[in-house]
Amino acid sequence: MVSDTDIKSGKSPIIKVNDICFSWSSEATVLNSCSLQVPRGEFWMLLGNNGSGKSTLLRLLAGLLIPDSGSIVMPYKTGFVFQNPDHQLVMPTVGADIAFGLVSENLSIVQVKQRVREALDAVNLLDLERRPIHALSGGQKQRIAIAGAIARNCEAILFDEPTALLDPDTQLELVAQVRNLVKQRGLTALWVTHRLEELDYCDGAFLLEGGKVVAQGEPQVLKEKLLASEKQ
Numbered sequence: 001m002v003s004d005t006d007i008k009s010g011k012s013p014i015i016k017v018n019d020i021c022f023s024w025s026s027e028a029t030v031l032n033s034c035s036l037q038v039p040r041g042e043f044w045m046l047l048g049n050n051g052s053g054k055s056t057l058l059r060l061l062a063g064l065l066i067p068d069s070g071s072i073v074m075p076y077k078t079g080f081v082f083q084n085p086d087h088q089l090v091m092p093t094v095g096a097d098i099a100f101g102l103v104s105e106n107l108s109i110v111q112v113k114q115r116v117r118e119a120l121d122a123v124n125l126l127d128l129e130r131r132p133i134h135a136l137s138g139g140q141k142q143r144i145a146i147a148g149a150i151a152r153n154c155e156a157i158l159f160d161e162p163t164a165l166l167d168p169d170t171q172l173e174l175v176a177q178v179r180n181l182v183k184q185r186g187l188t189a190l191w192v193t194h195r196l197e198e199l200d201y202c203d204g205a206f207l208l209e210g211g212k213v214v215a216q217g218e219p220q221v222l223k224e225k226l227l228a229s230e231k232q
Ligand SMILES: Nc1ncnc2c1ncn2[C@@H]1O[C@H](COP(=O)(O)OP(=O)(O)OP(=O)(O)O)[C@@H](O)[C@H]1O
Pocket: 024, 030, 048, 049, 050, 051, 052, 053, 054, 055, 056, 057
């Protein structure tokens, strides 16, 4: 198990996964004594082969699934950005979609408006407040999903391959923007990806294999290790 002091930056972890096990069925274990910790205010990535359990782990962190054993500590307010934004933007316009995420907070109309505008400003899309969702590009949709989490004052955001459907330029713009948001706003982000070039933007990375984290830390070290294994 990783102890709090193992984290190089010395920052306290805000996401803590301790020895979790999870199986979808009795035949196959997906996560087997999996542990990781993400320090507050940092941008970490999670890599692993197809089927290694990355999305399952993110769903456990989001509270959408319950582990068979082990424990998970997450901030009270955590956002989730999916691979396909069409699976999470539900209202007809940008402003209405972000406001919809605030329904449970019993805010006044003025407060909702303020939160929506501030969140859109954070992702540089204030001018799209009235735009219908169907008239957005894929990258804009992902930034609206991120604005939704910012409007809810989420401390942490989980990203499950948010760039998988984006072209290379938009992909790198999004990852750079998330890095800036993490650093400017003190957010914590855990980002699943297969794209090794994205590792250049994060503070640290985990490699999931055989149901557990088998390597973690310096992104460039992990990148070289994965590039070397791709060549074999
Ligand atoms: N809803 C489900 N019901 C049953 N088994 C599932 C379900 N979702 C995932 N699995 C299985 O759990 C294992 C891990 O899947 P998961 O989607 O977490 O992997 P992943 O690392 O996210 O893969 P990818 O890189 O392809 O997205 C796989 O064997 C998969 O078939």
